[in-house]
Amino acid sequence: MLVIWGRSNSINVQKVLWCCEEMSLPYERIDAGGAFGVVSTPQYRKLNPNGMIPTIVDDGFVLWESNAIVRYLAEKHASGTLWPEDRKVRAEADKWMDWQQTTFWAALRPLFMGLIRTPAEKRDPKALEEARLATAQTLTIVDAHLESHTWLAGDSFTMGDIAMGCAIWRWFGLAIERPEMANVARWFDALARRPTYKRIVMPPLV
Numbered sequence: 274m275l276v277i278w279g280r281s282n283s284i285n286v287q288k289v290l291w292c293c294e295e296m297s298l299p300y301e302r303i304d305a306g307g308a309f310g311v312v313s314t315p316q317y318r319k320l321n322p323n324g325m326i327p328t329i330v331d332d333g334f335v336l337w338e339s340n341a342i343v344r345y346l347a348e349k350h351a352s353g354t355l356w357p358e359d360r361k362v363r364a365e366a367d368k369w370m371d372w373q374q375t376t377f378w379a380a381l382r383p384l385f386m387g388l389i390r391t392p393a394e395k396r397d398p399k400a401l402e403e404a405r406l407a408t409a410q411t412l413t414i415v416d417a418h419l420e421s422h423t424w425l426a427g428d429s430f431t432m433g434d435i436a437m438g439c440a441i442w443r444w445f446g447l448a449i450e451r452p453e454m455a456n457v458a459r460w461f462d463a464l465a466r467r468p469t470y471k472r473i474v475m476p477p478l479v
């Protein structure tokens with residue numbers, strides 16, 4: 274059986290869990306990272322020398338990097354759905370996955386870490402406000418794209434929505450002021466209607 278290492282409240286672990294649940298793929302999850310530790314042990318470092326989560330072991334095949342894992346699993350088990358068969362649609366999905374990690378999460382992470390993982394007395398209000406504005410600005414790109422697309426890669430739900438969907442809950446789930454973005458809100462509502470998203474991604478942020 275597929276083994277997934279990582280605590281369930283991690284954005285990057287959630288991508289993998291949600292992907293599996295969308296495909297009804299059975300897995301065993303082992304807590305690691307954060308308060309669970311494990312990631313610094315020599316045994317874990319043999320699997321993932323970065324000491325990060327998630328890591329998967331699939332029939333002896335070890336893989337880390339959340340988006341690479343989602344691509345691997347989607348190609349293996351969900352060709353034609355999460356993994357679009359059309360090369361251009363697949364490239365679009367791929368693009369949003371990379372954008373989520375390199376651009377969107379880079380903007381949002383300081384806000385998320387500041388508000389959720391930092392005690393109130395240690396927060397830097399100026400840095401938080403800068404991150405809030407930078408994230409809102411970055412999100413206008415998604416909002417404009419979703420004006421003419423139902424899902425990120427086009428007409429159907431794909432692996433691109435998985436990566437960005439995990440990140441967008443870190444925006445809508447925060448107690449912050451958010452500018453109105455009708456298309457992002459419509460897309461988020463559609464995600465929130467998926468039982469798998471509700472179960473894996475939408476528990477309160479911790």
Ligand SMILES: N[C@@H](CCC(=O)N[C@@H](CS)C(=O)NCC(=O)O)C(=O)O
Binds near residue numbers: 307324325337338340
């Ligand atoms: N680029 C990596 C980033 C992995 C990453 O940053 N993981 C975080 C959790 S979201 C982590 O391992 N943090 C240390 C810990 O939880 O102990 C990926 O996408 O898998």
